[in-house]
Structures are given as C-alpha cells and as structure tokens.
Amino acid sequence: xxxxxxxxxxxxxAFTVMNLFLKHLKDLGFDAFQLVFFRSIGTLFxxxxxxxxxxxxILGNQKVLLVFRGLAGVTSMGLYFMSLGYLAxxxxxxxxxxxxxFAAILAVFxxxxxxxxxxxxxxxxxxxxxxxxKGFDASIDTVGLLLIISSALFSGVVYVLINKxxxxxxxxxxxxxxxxxxxxxxxxxxxxxxxxxxxxxxxLFLLSLGVFGYFGQLFMTKAFQSQVTNKVVSLKYMxxxxxxxxxxxxxxxxxxxxxxxxxVLVIAGLVLNMFYRSK
Numbered sequence: 001x002x003x004x005x006x007x008x009x010x011x012x013x014a015f016t017v018m019n020l021f022l023k024h025l026k027d028l029g030f031d032a033f034q035l036v037f038f039r040s041i042g043t044l045f046x047x048x049x050x051x052x053x054x055x056x057x058i059l060g061n062q063k064v065l066l067v068f069r070g071l072a073g074v075t076s077m078g079l080y081f082m083s084l085g086y087l088a089x090x091x092x093x094x095x096x097x098x099x100x101x102f103a104a105i106l107a108v109f110x111x112x113x114x115x116x117x118x119x120x121x122x123x124x125x126x127x128x129x130x131x132x133x134k135g136f137d138a139s140i141d142t143v144g145l146l147l148i149i150s151s152a153l154f155s156g157v158v159y160v161l162i163n164k165x166x167x168x169x170x171x172x173x174x175x176x177x178x179x180x181x182x183x184x185x186x187x188x189x190x191x192x193x194x195x196x197x198x199x200x201x202x203x204l205f206l207l208s209l210g211v212f213g214y215f216g217q218l219f220m221t222k223a224f225q226s227q228v229t230n231k232v233v234s235l236k237y238m239x240x241x242x243x244x245x246x247x248x249x250x251x252x253x254x255x256x257x258x259x260x261x262x263x264v265l266v267i268a269g270l271v272l273n274m275f276y277r278s279k
Contacts, residue, residue, distance in 0.1 A: 007223035008235040014216035016242040021205050021212070022081065023089040023251060028202065031193040032081035035209065036074065036186035040179045042210015047176040060173040062165055069161040069174060070181030072154050077182060079151035086144025088253040090244030091133060094263045095148045097240065097270055101126055102156025104273070110160055122273040129265030132258055140259075175217070179210075237267050 018039075025035060051058050060066050076099075083092050101123050107113040130149075134140050165174060198206055220236065240263065247253035255263075 004223045005235065007219045009238070011216050011219035011223060012236060012239040012242055014212045014219060015239050016246060018209055018212035018216060019089055019093055019239075019243050020246050020250065021209055023084050023247070025202070025205055025209075026081065026084040027251075029196040030198075030206075031190065031195040032078055032085075033186050033189040033193045034195070035081045035206075036078050036182055037190050038206040039077070039209040039213060040074075040182035040186060042207050043175070043179045043214045044183065045210065046214045047172055047179060050172050051170075051176060056170050056173060058173065058176065060169040060177065062169055065161060065165050066169065066174060066177040067181070069158060069165065070177045072157040072161060073178040074182040074185050076151045076154035076158060078186075079147050079154065083144045083147035083151060086141040087148060088244075088255065089247045089251065090240065090253060090255065090263070091140065091259070092144070092148050093243045094240045094266055095130060095133070095145070096152050096155065097237065097266065098126060098130070098149065098152040099155035099159065100270055100273065102153045103159035104156075106156055106160045107163070111163060116276070119273050119276060122269045122276070124269075125272070126266045126269030129262040129267075129269065132262030132265065134262075237271060240267060 022035060022039075026032070048058075050056075080092065080096055087095075104113070104115055104119065104123070108115055134145055162174065223235075244253070244255060244260075244263070248255070
C-alpha cells in the first residue's frame with residue numbers, strides 16, 4: 001500500500017512539473033504545436049528503446065484503432081496546450097479532468113455500457129462546478145473554456161478507444177503510436193506556426209516535457225498495477241491541488257474563493273463517480 005501511494009505521489013509531482021513548464025513555455029511565446037512536438041519527441045526517447053530492447057512489434061496488432069487513438073490523443077493534447085494561453089494552469093488541469101465524464105457518456109453509445117442515475121448526479125455536480133468556475137472567475141476566457149472542454153472530450157474519446165484496444169496491444173505500443181503521430185503532426189504544423197526559436201535553458205524545458213510526462217505515466221501505471229488501485233486512484237487528483245499551489249507561488253495565479261469551490265465540486269463529482277464504479 002505504501003509503495004502504491006509513493007508511486008502515485010511521484011506521478012502527480014512529475015505531471016505537476018510538466019504542467020508548470022508547459023505554462024511557462026506558453027507564456028514565453030511558444031506555439032501549442034511546438035509544445036506538442038517537443039513533448040512527444042522527449043517521450044519517444046523512452047518508448048522506442050523499450051520496444052526494441054524487449055523485441056515488441058512496434059506496429060502492434062490493431063493498427064486502425066491505434067492510429068485513431070493517436071489522432072484523438074494529439075487533438076486533446078493540442079487543445080489543452082492552446083488553452084494555456086487563456087487559462088490559469090490550475091483551472092486548465094482541473095477542467096481537463098472532465099474527461100472521465102465524457103468517456104462514460106461516450107461508452108453508453110459505443111461500448112453499450114450503462115450509466116446509473118446516481119452517476120448522472122455526480123456528473124451534474126462536476127458540471128455545476130464548471131459553471132461556478134466560469135461565473136465567478138473573471139480570468140476565465142470563453143475561448144479558453146471551450147478549448148479545455150474540447151480537450152477533455154477528446155481525452156474521453158481516448159479512454160473509449162483504449163478500452164476497445166484492450167490487452168491485444170502492449171501499453172507501450174499504444175503510447176508509442178500516440179507519440180509518433182504527435183511528433184509528425186506537431187512537427188508539420190509547427191513549420192507553419194513556429195513563433196519562437198528556443199534559446200539556452202529553454203531547450204532543457206522543452207525536452208524535459210517528454211521526460212516528466214513519461215515518468216508521470218510510468219509511476220501512475222506502477223501504482224495502478226498494485227492490488228490497491230481503488231485506494232490510491234483518487235490521489236491522482238492531487239495533481240490539480242499541486243498545480244494550483246505552484247501556479248500561485250511561481251506564476252502569480254489568483255483563484256477567487258468561489259472558483260476554488262467550483263474546482264472542489266468538479267473533483268468531488270469525479271471522485272464519487274470513480275468510487276461508485278469501483279464498487
């Protein structure tokens with residue numbers, strides 16, 4: 001149990017650092033597609049050697065689903081990075097966690113899963129939280145809100161596709177597809193949206209995006225592989241708390257009290273739904 005908690009905390013710390021670097025780089029003037037490219041190429045330094053060393057077929061078994069998962073993933077990532085130009089980092093991270101709600105709704109249509117009435121109550125709680133954040137935080141830009149909710153929607157699509165893929169393909173193969181598609185699309189789109197050339201320490205920030213993203217995913221996977229998943233999974237929402245705190249201390253973000261209340265409602269709705277599903 002202690003090891004699982006340790007892994008989950010390490011995961012949230014890694015993702016928090018990545019989020020902080022993303023926001024810092026966006027504020028420096030880097031375009032979202034540049035960030036997609038560097039975020040992805042940094043992770044490929046880990047996934048490709050892993051697959052080659054373990055002699056795992058890189059192309060996988062379900063190529064069509066893997067490509068669609070990659071396309072949905074890069075769309076979600078790109079929209080998230082774009083939203084950082086309009087939203088405080090803590091707000092963006094908390095609203096992106098609406099993805100499980102969209103995944104549950106999409107699963108009703110594509111996976112024939114059922115959503116119980118009490119789950120709809122939890123979903124309503126989360127969306128009321130969104131409305132409170134939007135209504136009482138003057139810094140919330142409508143464009144940014146639409147971007148981050150769209151990002152959460154495509155992230156929900158990713159969850160459904162991963163469910164469809166199941167265990168027929170290795171998890172690293174799935175991530176590797178995602179990263180290659182992101183590198184290719186991010187690289188091509190960056191050519192037409194190259195707003196800033198990296199200088200000095202900015203190279204370190206850019207390349208470290210993929211490193212922290214990879215280890216965040218790795219530690220989270222290790223925590224989920226334990227036999228106490230239901231007891232530690234809620235700890236991943238600490239990423240929102242960590243990100244908001246660091247955003248206030250380093251980036252000077254300001255969150256009105258009612259905006260914080262809205263964030264709490266969003267996370268509460270998600271956590272309650274998660275615990276209900278686990279039972």
